[in-house]
Amino acid sequence: MKRSLSSFLLAAIVAVSLLADDVERTPRNDWTENQLRELAWEIHDNCLTLDTHMDVPIVLKRPGFDISKEHSWYEHASQVDFPRMKKGGMDGGFWVVYVGQGPLTHEGRAKAISSGFEIADLIHATVEKNSDLAAIATTPEEANAIRKSGKRVVFIGIENGYTIGRNLDLLKDYYDKGVRYFGVTHSKNNDLADSSTDPEGNLHMGLSDLGRAAVEECNRLGIMVDISHSSDKSAWDILELSKTPVIASHSGCYARYPHPRNLNDALLKEIAARDGVVQMNMFSAYMMDVEPNKERSEAMRAWFEKYRNGDALSEAEQIEATEQYVALQKKYPKPLSTVSAVVDHIDHMVKVMGVDHIGLSGDFDGGGGVKNSMDIGQMMPVTIEMLRRGYTEEDLEKFWGANVMRVLQASIDYAATLREEAAEE
Ligand SMILES: [Zn+2]
Structure with missing residues (x-):
């Protein structure tokens, strides 16, 4: 029954009719932000x-x-x-x-x-x-x-x-x-x-x-x-x-x-x-x-060093780790x-x-x-x-x-x- 397997694979490959996509899509440059949002929601709903x-x-x-x-x-x-x-x-x-x-x-x-x-x-x-x-x-x-x-x-x-x-x-x-x-x-x-x-x-x-x-x-x-x-x-x-x-x-x-x-x-x-x-x-x-940000990198490294062994931390330490992480992200926003x-x-x-x-x-x-x-x-x-x-x-x-x-x-x-x-x- 090897045949049906290889034909399965062949069918899958042949089914790919068009690989490169040359379809010309017309940008909706004249649509308002609201119109775009409405259609976006319609799509997500459907x-x-x-x-x-x-x-x-x-x-x-x-x-x-x-x-x-x-x-x-x-x-x-x-x-x-x-x-x-x-x-x-x-x-x-x-x-x-x-x-x-x-x-x-x-x-x-x-x-x-x-x-x-x-x-x-x-x-x-x-x-x-x-x-x-x-x-x-x-x-x-x-x-x-x-x-x-x-x-x-x-x-x-x-x-x-x-x-x-x-x-x-x-x-x-x-x-x-x-x-x-x-x-x-x-x-x-x-x-x-x-x-x-x-x-x-x-x-x-x-x-x-x-x-x-x-x-x-x-x-x-x-x-x-x-x-x-x-x-x-x-x-x-x-x-x-x-x-x-x-x-x-x-x-x-x-x-x-x-x-x-x-x-x-x-x-x-x-x-x-x-x-x-x-x-x-x-x-x-x-x-x-x-752009390298030395302060952010150093702060992140220090945080990681302190809390990296997540499973071994106490509950209080885990809470502290999250709080510190949030504070770090605020102080040094991620690029x-x-x-x-x-x-x-x-x-x-x-x-x-x-x-x-x-x-x-x-x-x-x-x-x-x-x-x-x-x-x-x-x-x-x-x-x-x-x-x-x-x-x-x-x-x-x-x-x-x-x-x-x-x-x-x-x-x-x-x-x-x-x-x-x-x-x-
Ligand atoms: Zn990944």
């Missing part, structure tokens, strides 16, 4: 709107944090909660099980594994506690049903393959906990692959054998493989190996700003050719040159990029990949945000700017959710095909 990368659990761990209450970035250093999602016309998105890269030792891996599952459980406990406001989704169908019920949609993704150590069986456990994308690396190399930003350079020259097996296991289970944070070579290896389209859950364009976290045009094209998506990352430092620059990246992606292959992530609670769009309640400025530049309602429906849901569905369908074949044998 389609599934998802942000594919939110580091919510980092904030959920703070003592006393209640996600059912409205917060703000400037007063609480928080960028995601249910009231702001609703106020900003966002249905939800992917919450991320993130574990920072530690040593590649038995002890380091064991710690990463237990932290990862703790975070996944924290996500479930939070959603259960707020079951009147939100529900977990694992398929596009579930997401649409949750949206129709008026609740917020919570998908789960993993950021950093370190969360499974070297134990591939854990991918199934994560799948059972609802995880539907797997970010292979974070800011440093791990056992699976090389990162785009490890100061030590390459360790495996791309994917390791274990990383290859992890990609195959994700395909088998129906988990999307996420190339954000992976080195170019790792990303190419993943693209070549994966039987289903891949995602970049939060990445920008190298052609717009040459940062190793951004994707070059050749990679963008290949992701699109394999029917994947790139979710533009609203992370200011990956979008512009920042921010703009919504217009975000849409410049999007324009470039659309030109290179076509409008079927893009989406958005704020990287909120993980360092993301630009001027006038510093939390999940402030996504409307992006839609307004895209409308101003001539994007259609159909474009925006794809951008805000349909594209990434197509990739998720392809992963689910592929896994189902494998299961059917196994049952026939």
Whole structure:
């Protein structure tokens, strides 16, 4: 039954009719701000709107944090909660099980594994506690049903393959906990692959054998493989190996700003050719040159040194850490990029990949945000700017959710095909 698998893949590739997008979009220069806002709201009200990368659990761990209450970035250093999602016309998105890269030792891996599952459980406990406001989704169908019920949609993704150590069986456990994308690396190399930003350079020259097996296991289970944070070579290896389209859950364009976290045009094209998506990352430092600010850097470093061992801090110390962080942000405001620059990246992606292959992530609670769009309640400025530049309602429906849901569905369908074949044998 190998034939049906290869024909599945072929169909997926052939389905990508137009890669480069030569569509002439007519800017709505004569529209008033109110007209643009009205249409933006109509679009957000009528389609599934998802942000594919939110580091919510980092904030959920703070003592006393209640996600059912409205917060703000400037007063609480928080960028995601249910009231702001609703106020900003966002249905939800992917919450991320993130574990920072530690040593590649038995002890380091064991710690990463237990932290990862703790975070996944924290996500479930939070959603259960707020079951009147939100529900977990694992398929596009579930997401649409949750949206129709008026609740917020919570998908789960993993950021950093370190969360499974070297134990591939854990991918199934994560799948059972609802995880539907797997970010292979974070800011440093791990056992699976090389990162785009490890100061030590390459360790495996791309994917390791274990990383290859992890990609195959994700395909088998129906988990999307996420190339954000992976080195170019790792990303190419993943693209070549994966039987289903891949995602970049939060990445920008190298052609717009040459940062190793951004994707070059050749990679963008290949992701699109394999029917994947790139979710533009609203992370200011990956979008512009920042004037060095010695005082801010030193203050941030001192804060980090004092509080970095978050799990070992007492409750009072954790509260103090947040208060100090908020005070620091006020004293030394973070240099921010703009919504217009975000849409410049999007324009470039659309030109290179076509409008079927893009989406958005704020990287909120993980360092993301630009001027006038510093939390999940402030996504409307992006839609307004895209409308101003001539994007259609159909474009925006794809951008805000349909594209990434197509990739998720392809992963689910592929896994189902494998299961059917196994049952026939
Ligand atoms: Zn990240």
